[in-house]
Amino acid sequence: MSKEKALVVCPGRGTYGASELGYLARHHAGSALLAAFDRQRNERAAQSISELDCAARFSTALHGSGANASPLIYAAGILDYLALDTGKVEVVAICGNSMGWYTALACAGAVSPEHGFAIADGMGVNSGTGEPGGQLLLTLVGDDWRPDPALRREIDRKLARSGAFRSIELGGMLLVAGEERELDALLAALPAMPGRPPLRLAGHGPFHTALMAESSRRALAQLPAAWFGAPRVPLIDGEGRVWRAKATTPEAMHRYTFTTQILEPYDFTRSLAVGIKEFAPDRIVLLGPGDTMGGAIGQVLVAEKWLGIFDKAGFAARQAEAPFVIAMGREDQRARVTRG
Template identity: 55%
Template sequence: MSARKTALVVAPGRGTYGKGELGSIARLHGARFADLIADFDAQRRARGQPTVSELDGADRFSVATHMRGDVAAPLIYTATVLDYLSIDREKFDVVAVAGNSMGWYSALALGGAVSVADGFRIANAMGLNSQTHGPGGQILLQVVDETWRPVPGLREQLLGLAAAITARPDHALALSIDLAGMLVFAGNEAGLAALLAEAPPIPGRDPLRLAGHGPFHTPLMFGSSDKAKAELAPALFGAPAIPMVDGRGHIWRRFASDPAAVWDYSFGHQILAPYDFARSVQVAVKEYAPDVLILPGPGDTLGGAIAQALIGIEWQGIASKADFAARQATDPILLAMGRAEQRAVVTGNQ
């Protein structure tokens, strides 16, 4: 038998459970993980919320319902953690975990800093808490060309524009998430309107206002942070069993991480300051040199951002979209469990 491949697991965040994922939790996991799903359902039922099973089993996907924070977060967490538990550990040795934005709460459970049940409790609470904020939202802008190489000067131009806008009276705007090839800015309505009006031409797509998203990862989320710290006690947290790379690129290591500090980061800095997803991936691959990166479901939309993060440091000679596609065709470095053929590799069901 060949040696196991080392793997970095990257948990997805908001916006990944869409129309195509409706029913996937029951279809992929209903038989094997019925007890866990029942526990998650019981947690929701105790709070007077529709259960994961009811939401996943809806007749049709509703943007108004399924994209709302208090619904999206538990669905995404459930799909992610059950995919993680489905990884064939005879084939893959998970050496570290990371996550994008809300995916950090999934990463806490994947890394063993909290239990799977408490991870759901946190994700579910944060889905509600994420709606506790000042007025505003998020806008996504692309900063790479069609080859996924940076457009010279565009990133700096946008960051400078954001700084100028937020200096104006009654305007708030800041970087929210760095996705390598895309930047997410968050702010109040005045700040967002100014960004849309004054942003320079960007490649590929027009600036996109993210539906149902608040001004995440900015000080406008102070209500969410305060509520999280009041509701979710430090006692839920322990030391991680697997290294976790957070949204600063900081590594929470086994035997060297204070659970109280993980708690404070998760409900403080993680909510109120920018989330550098690109750096988290880049630090993780440099530190642990995984053979592959595994992207659990739902969906596979984070795959482009992961690839662009690798391109940003020319990881293993991958310097463009064409390089990444060629590598995927011959010796895949990214295995997205939202894709049936790659899922079969990860779960050992080929």
């Protein structure tokens, strides 16, 4: 049986919710690496990842805070990656969304799993230490997932006038960020949207904008370039650049991770488009926790008309017949790419 080529996607914030409570215990109980992550947390008197994962009930204030959400998501992602059956899949490239970049670094071997955890854990605290502002989620596609270029041009004009920033390109969704008055001004000026109403994201700062300058400075000071090396697997960043083993310096990757990646928009849409066009994978594997990014991935495939997928119905039909996107957070799909 020949291996299938896989493009791996590492999810970002917002993917560990009530349905994911206990994810690490279900899939990675007894992991020595998880125990190492717990020790890192205990050394700074923070509640362990295992304790958070095994809580009696999900709490948005507790599990959704940056200080806890980031390490929970990172731990689920890297442990899922290490559970891939290398006899079934050959990982040809890796990308991530927003904080998923930290998971992608470790999956690709650019940092060790332990240093990756320290980065995700540290940045979860760092990015929530008081930078003013937040994020707003705009859904720019309707039920068919087809992009509307005219609407996007209008949104871009309103965004420029409001003073808010483009933050994350996420398939048919756009996250914008800014100070509260700027987000209020944008909300007041927005046209009718084809998807769900604009959503303020609780607990999110003005990520991927110049407002995070202090966070960038702290990261550069606290998280050393010595942790970084060349990736063993091609790594696609938030600008669509491919980092390869023989064309990467630790200093450049450190600088990108803690300056550009923090201060400039994160274009997951472009990253994924580069991944499918450059590496032509047989499958996209979405690491856990959860599968909420499956929609964003599907929307990118629709925009690119990849594999003849022109709308949401076409994506759903393809997934039902022979899934192109395998979400490890789904029990019915996980077994396709894991051992056992």
